[in-house]
Amino acid sequence: MTDERPDEATDPLVSVVVVTYNSERTVGETLSSLADQTYPDDRYEVVVVDGGSTDGTAGLAGDHGAQFHVVEGGTIGACRNRGVDVAAGDFVAFTDSDCAVPSTWLRSHVDRIADADDHIVGVGGPNRPFPSDPPFAKLVGSLQGTVFGSGGSPQSHAIDRVREVRSVACCNVLYDASIFDAYRFDGDINVGEDAEFHFRLSEAGHRFLFDPAIAVSHHLSPTFAAFCEKSRSYGYAMARIQRRHGKVIRWYSALPSLALLGGSVAALDDLGKRRLRNVPLLALSFLLVSGYATRQVYRDRHSGLALLVPLMLAAQYGYYGLGFLEGLLAPDPVPQELP
Template identity: 30%
Template structure:
């Protein structure tokens, strides 16, 4: 019996992911969506470990993309995709068994949508940093899709579904988004066509959050560098002048500093002060990244 429904390509960029890729692919081959209607495309983004060998043990197609960067990797996946819809997740994610079916169902309810973003939960947090990332909603799809003055809606590609024709229509992923922001850049260009990108709360993936302070700092630093390129490119969306200073960022920094320096009896529990310390580190790394990005991209964004 031939299944009915749109054909979907799941694109999974992978770099040095030998410890993670098996769990990810195991979840993707076990979806409730008809197996004959979706394919899994793993983009090996220059890995030198056993990522490709482990992926080859699963019923997937492997594409090699030696040019480093998520923009290049996702672009290669789209080019190699056979489906009319393209679902994105990452090698450090584990998908709920109904994930793909929920994404497709939300898209089918409004076929003119520009895309769908699903819920991203933390996977089995065990370290304080992982609890912190979840508590502060640092990888939050609902927040990403919420239209605010300094946050234009976009779907985080750890959990997203986009029509391939729409991706191609707007020019695909920008390879210059080397460090971060390739998903926001693409979604903003889709938004300029008048199409909406909406939230599918039951389309769930579990993300393995950074487990060390060093990992958190590197993430924030790289994200901030990429955000400068993104805001310079989309200057019109942000109504940017020659200099852009995001004052709320510095307001939150001062609040975190005040909480960290507060006397011990003012804390409800030990986590509160620890998280305030993480806040200070995060803001410091983000600010440093903005400075480096401003120099690299010749745009003052702080």
């Protein structure tokens, strides 16, 4: 630890929670970055909550001196709740087991929230690919920095100023611990648990501060197949969450599914009338959108791989839309009896 401040005794205690599951390959990097904070080492603790790993995750947590708790078979939401339960801090921070945080991470979060208004319950920031990640992962990061790649989601979209937002990503967030006296993550949710939790907070009038300067490194999808699968899982999760609440959580979440259905109807209409009118118009619209995103990605990466952006956008929208439809149509799980 470095850069201890003269008034470090007044610094609030922070509990950092890292949720893991078979994270042996990456969690060591996460915990090493948390051990190298400018925040006083006696004013924060690191808590690892594991969903029942079968690899060497537990040993790595022990090697780094982190508390280790297991929620066997637990969802991400349930593991986050266990972390909150055991946290002793005035603030609770979360990062993921495939992330690395800068040395000023805790200091920046605590300083940012110190003078925040009462309706601010937390601080978050963006996540960026690791410099050592493969070229495709970096391309994913640049695509998510565009409005068409992220849907305007602040944790990915390139926002250049501190602003209030309704939601941030749990791979880079610090909460005022008092918020957990009245709210918890939904323990039944494994993907999108942060979006669902923040939706309930925003409905009650709470907000977050988004600071673009507090960024973490995050291992993004390294392959096209992984990118497609993640898009599908996000779409499925968002549909399930919105079904649960009976409300639209993010206005853009249904657009990919509507585009898939609308495109199919338009193609069938052209086929039935034996003429091409609708499909060329749709193709032109997509080319304009993907061309704009390609230009932004190229300006960021200066790589010919930016030419893959149209294919990536088509896959992202298509798989997200498919997942969303699956989530809307899937039967609700049968409630399990408690012992």
